[in-house]
Amino acid sequence: NAGVTQTPKFQVLKTGQSMTLQCAQDMNHNSMYWYRQDPGMGLRLIYYSASEGTTDKGEVPNGYNVSRLNKREFSLRLESAAPSQTSVYFCASNQGSEQYFGPGTRLTVT
């Protein structure tokens, strides 16, 4: 089992460009999450999907959209990137209480 996988690992965007971060899990988990992590601020929830076909906003959803493509895949889209979106993005999944994280995507917006 690969667990939770994310692509790409690194990305540099110019302000205004768009991109989609991909996430997939092979643990048959119902719920999936997108977080961002900035220095000194811990993990902040952007969006989550409690089950296939549903998505909900988290703490910091502005500037992002998500798609729960199927039970395995949950993507995060930045339509018009801004320097404030420079961060490390983690995808996670869980069944029950315990969440498991992907390796992360380091995004820089110049």
Add this chain to the structure above:
Amino acid sequence: QKEVEQNSGPLSVPEGAIASLNCTYSDRVSQSFFWYRQYSGKSPELIMSIYSNGDKEDGRFTAQLNKASQYVSLLIRDSQPSDSATYLCAVKESSYKLIFGSGTRLLVRP
């Protein structure tokens, strides 16, 4: 707003000592608590979960929960340099969401 508070550290201990990491939370009805370890440049890794008052031991790790005082702690016995990392406390907010503290950086000196 529900909060999870941790001292950012760094907490510096000599090799072989006991490291004590603390976390307080604001939501009295929280029932599930987690400790994640995060090495620099890596994703968070779940190391302990605790759901009831008292102590829970797993190898060199002991999680302690006191719901009346709204704190949860993690003790690491016989600390090793490989334990040097940031430790994130997380509290379950709802059926699907966790709230994370900003983490405590632990440094174990050889």
